Amino acid sequence: MSFTASTYQNEYLPAGAEEVHAVVTVTADAATVAAAATAKAVVLAVDTSGSMGHPPTKIQAARKAVAAAVAEIPDGTLFAVIVGSHEAACAYPWGGDALVVADDRTRAEAVEIAGRLEPSGGTAISTWLRLARFLFDPHPGAIKLAYLLTDGKNESEQRSVLEAELRACTDVFQCDARGVGDAWVVEELRLVTSSLLGEVDIIATPDEMDDDFRAFLTRALGKAVADVSLRVWAPQGAAVQFVRQVAPAIEDLTTKGVDGGPLTRDFPTGAWAGGESRDYHVSVSVPPGAVGEEKLAARVALVVDGQAGQSSLVRAIWTDDEALSTRINPQVAHYTGQTELADAIHEGLEARKAGDEARATIRLGRAVAIAHASGNEGTVRLLAKVVEVDDPASGTVRLRREVAALDEMALDTRSTRTVRVTKKG
Amino acid sequence: MTRGTAVALACPSCSAPVVAGDLFCEACGHELPPTGVACPGCGAFQAVDGYCAACGLRQPAPRDHVELALPGIGVVTDKGHRHHHNEDSFAVAVADGVVLGVVCDGVSMSTRSDEASQTAVDAALAVLTQGGADGDLEAAFDAAQAAVLHVPVEPHPEKGPPSCTFLAGVVTDAAVRLALLGDCRAYWVGTGGDARQLTEDESWAAIEVRAGRLTAEEARGHPLAGTITRWLAVDADPAWRPALVSFTPPGPGHLLLVSDGLWAYTDEPADLVAAMGERTDAPLTIAQRLVTHALAGGGHDNITVLVTVLPLVATEPGSPPAIASAATPPPPSLATAPEPAGDTAP
Numbered sequence: 206m207s208f209t210a211s212t213y214q215n216e217y218l219p220a221g222a223e224e225v226h227a228v229v230t231v232t233a234d235a236a237t238v239a240a241a242a243t244a245k246a247v248v249l250a251v252d253t254s255g256s257m258g259h260p261p262t263k264i265q266a267a268r269k270a271v272a273a274a275v276a277e278i279p280d281g282t283l284f285a286v287i288v289g290s291h292e293a294a295c296a297y298p299w300g301g302d303a304l305v306v307a308d309d310r311t312r313a314e315a316v317e318i319a320g321r322l323e324p325s326g327g328t329a330i331s332t333w334l335r336l337a338r339f340l341f342d343p344h345p346g347a348i349k350l351a352y353l354l355t356d357g358k359n360e361s362e363q364r365s366v367l368e369a370e371l372r373a374c375t376d377v378f379q380c381d382a383r384g385v386g387d388a389w390v391v392e393e394l395r396l397v398t399s400s401l402l403g404e405v406d407i408i409a410t411p412d413e414m415d416d417d418f419r420a421f422l423t424r425a426l427g428k429a430v431a432d433v434s435l436r437v438w439a440p441q442g443a444a445v446q447f448v449r450q451v452a453p454a455i456e457d458l459t460t461k462g463v464d465g466g467p468l469t470r471d472f473p474t475g476a477w478a479g480g481e482s483r484d485y486h487v488s489v490s491v492p493p494g495a496v497g498e499e500k501l502a503a504r505v506a507l508v509v510d511g512q513a514g515q516s517s518l519v520r521a522i523w524t525d526d527e528a529l530s531t532r533i534n535p536q537v538a539h540y541t542g543q544t545e546l547a548d549a550i551h552e553g554l555e556a557r558k559a560g561d562e563a564r565a566t567i568r569l570g571r572a573v574a575i576a577h578a579s580g581n582e583g584t585v586r587l588l589a590k591v592v593e594v595d596d597p598a599s600g601t602v603r604l605r606r607e608v609a610a611l612d613e614m615a616l617d618t619r620s621t622r623t624v625r626v627t628k629k630g
Numbered sequence: 631m632t633r634g635t636a637v638a639l640a641c642p643s644c645s646a647p648v649v650a651g652d653l654f655c656e657a658c659g660h661e662l663p664p665t666g667v668a669c670p671g672c673g674a675f676q677a678v679d680g681y682c683a684a685c686g687l688r689q690p691a692p693r694d695h696v697e698l699a700l701p702g703i704g705v706v707t708d709k710g711h712r713h714h715h716n717e718d719s720f721a722v723a724v725a726d727g728v729v730l731g732v733v734c735d736g737v738s739m740s741t742r743s744d745e746a747s748q749t750a751v752d753a754a755l756a757v758l759t760q761g762g763a764d765g766d767l768e769a770a771f772d773a774a775q776a777a778v779l780h781v782p783v784e785p786h787p788e789k790g791p792p793s794c795t796f797l798a799g800v801v802t803d804a805a806v807r808l809a810l811l812g813d814c815r816a817y818w819v820g821t822g823g824d825a826r827q828l829t830e831d832e833s834w835a836a837i838e839v840r841a842g843r844l845t846a847e848e849a850r851g852h853p854l855a856g857t858i859t860r861w862l863a864v865d866a867d868p869a870w871r872p873a874l875v876s877f878t879p880p881g882p883g884h885l886l887l888v889s890d891g892l893w894a895y896t897d898e899p900a901d902l903v904a905a906m907g908e909r910t911d912a913p914l915t916i917a918q919r920l921v922t923h924a925l926a927g928g929g930h931d932n933i934t935v936l937v938t939v940l941p942l943v944a945t946e947p948g949s950p951p952a953i954a955s956a957a958t959p960p961p962p963s964l965a966t967a968p969e970p971a972g973d974t975a976p
Contacts, residue, residue: 440682441686494671499687501686504678504679
């Protein structure tokens with residue numbers, strides 16, 4: 206697999222400045238397909254707690270969605286279906302403790318079992334993840350992706366139990382999470398997906414489940430290379446302030462770094478598909494050089510199996526020319542704005558819940574203004590269901606009196622989605 | 631010749647002092663990198679991509695400052711004070727009765743323009759040396775343009791593809807032939823101190839001045855003063871051909887091929903003559919003085935000065951041409967050849 210990396214930055218700093226910012230766009234070669242030896246493994250972990258039966262359309266949709274997804278798993282793919290409540294079990298292979306290889310027989314058996322899923326019990330997501338971990342664990346080289354669906358709060362266990370299990374699952378598999386309806390907790394599922402390099406989303410009504418399951422499968426099977434890391438070298442005396450994925454969605458990777466050699470940290474990014482492109486915002490503080498001096502502030506490359514690909518250079522040049530040092534790089538400015546957008550939504554929704562209407566209005570208004578200015582139309586639409594927008598350019602808004610819980614959760618869930626810099630003609 | 635900075639070298643393992651070129655540390659036996667070149671910032675021994683592997687400091691590049699003397703010729707190129715790479719380049723050949731010189735100025739608002747200027751001067755000189763005194767300047771120009779197209783284009787949000795200007799000269803005692811695209815300049819300075827510019831800049835400012843829309847003084851201070859209108863690059867208009875100039879030297883004197891990093895500080899020919907100092911000095915000394923003058927004036931751009939003394943210094947008939955460029959200094963035997971001092975200078 207080959208990756209190309211390009212750096213966008215203003216490398217010119219005023220005398221004495223230390224902070225260097227750059228956006229690095231990484232793109233996987235479009236021609237990349239998984240090596241024949243790379244196994245793919247998928248696990249569907251479906252909530253079968255008692256609430257899935259109220260209304261029964263939820264469990265009915267889940268049965269249908271699991272059956273439809275399983276039927277499309279290609280020959281040779283490793284898979285399993287987990288049913289989860291306050292405890293977890295393999296629905297397929299029934300009562301089993303290992304992934305099975307997809308073929309006509311196993312697919313048919315799994316489809317048949319999907320139709321018999323019955324709701325009962327509470328919700329303890331750590332048990333579902335633990336079972337998935339045991340199933341994935343014997344396949345270290347494989348591309349391993351799980352899809353977790355729940356309709357409720359993780360109420361049958363302590364938060365710390367979930368956190369401990371997530372630490373154990375890190376580096377074993379990736380996990381997307383979906384909440385169906387409006388009785389689940391966005392922050393809980395975001396904890397799961399942030400820890401396990403996945404994405405969180407809302408399924409507003411059960412009838413959307415079917416498409417979303419299949420979309421996951423397409424995404425998972427499109428991955429071509431597992432366990433890719435973003436490698437960041439920074440010079441002696443420098444400190445990496447943050448490493449943040451900023452497109453397609455914001456995900457702070459700073460605390461996930463592991464030692465990658467002298468002066469080097471590796472930040473896990475999970476599996477990549479051919480042609481996939483992501484943007485990272487890297488900030489490094491470097492000991493300032495004299496005016497006229499140039500330093501390498503960071504070298505960024507993607508690493509697969511310990512092999513680093515083409516690296517991208519982040520430079521720092523100290524100058525007394527203000528025309529150079531005050532220039533703002535459009536990419537860095539754009540993603541700084543998108544990060545502020547996500548923060549403003551989060552803070553605005555928190556303030557709204559806490560009854561602080563003044564702060565909620567200010568923060569959500571700010572969010573509208575940034576989303577509007579950056580062309581993030583998807584987020585503008587989600588915001589407009591929570592606030593009345595009087596003037597999007599200035600961010601003049603009024604809180605809506607009646608807001609559907611689903612709309613508020615959709616905004617919260619999707620607040621970290623970004624758009625890329627609009628190309629100027 | 632590269633201007634180096636004296637630094638104290640230390641063993642990367644035990645920090646004991648070591649001497650450049652040592653293979654092992656005398657104190658602890660630690661293996662030292664075979665090059666033994668230490669970072670001028672921190673003394674570490676390893677560099678990757680031209681940057682120190684420890685402190686990140688950009689390592690001095692050979693082209694930051696190059697000086698060269700061939701019989702009857704002196705060349706100096708310098709990155710100046712404001713630019714961080716030397717994107718100017720030159721190539722020069724001295725054969726029996728002819729001097730061939732090329733100066734290209736990499737465009738700063740384009741990527742890899744240092745590579746563009748280097749490949750352009752090399753390609754042009756290769757063509758000129760085939761013809762000697764009959765060297766085909768237009769074919770040399772075409773070769774330079776073709777070579778620039780081979781420099782990889784890096785997508786960049788603000789900068790254009792690899793680009794450079796072009797100035798080439800075929801110089802004999804009887805005739806000077808020049809080809810120009812962009813804003814490098816050729817000057818003739820006679821023994822009496824009479825100086826004249828032989829080329830017309832292909833720049834926005836020069837066009838405005840020639841059209842009478844700006845005075846020379848207004849053009850100098852204008853923000854677009856440095857904007858060129860023609861260059862070599864993948865986005866160059868195929869209709870852009872070099873301006874050809876022929877000049878018959880009236881007698882002994884100096885021919886100068888220079889980049890705009892010099893003439894920004896010697897725009898009036900009288901300033902240029904003054905900055906040359908004692909013109910009976912060796913051409914390298916004159917070139918050094920001119921570069922020092924530009925650096926003292928601010929050094930806002932890369933500076934290249936190629937000084938040729940006329941009449942040309944006689945070389946061994948039939949001997950192969952001496953060839954050198956900013957990236958490939960001449961063999962030591964030529965570089966250390968005695969300077970043709972006062973006896974050949976006017």
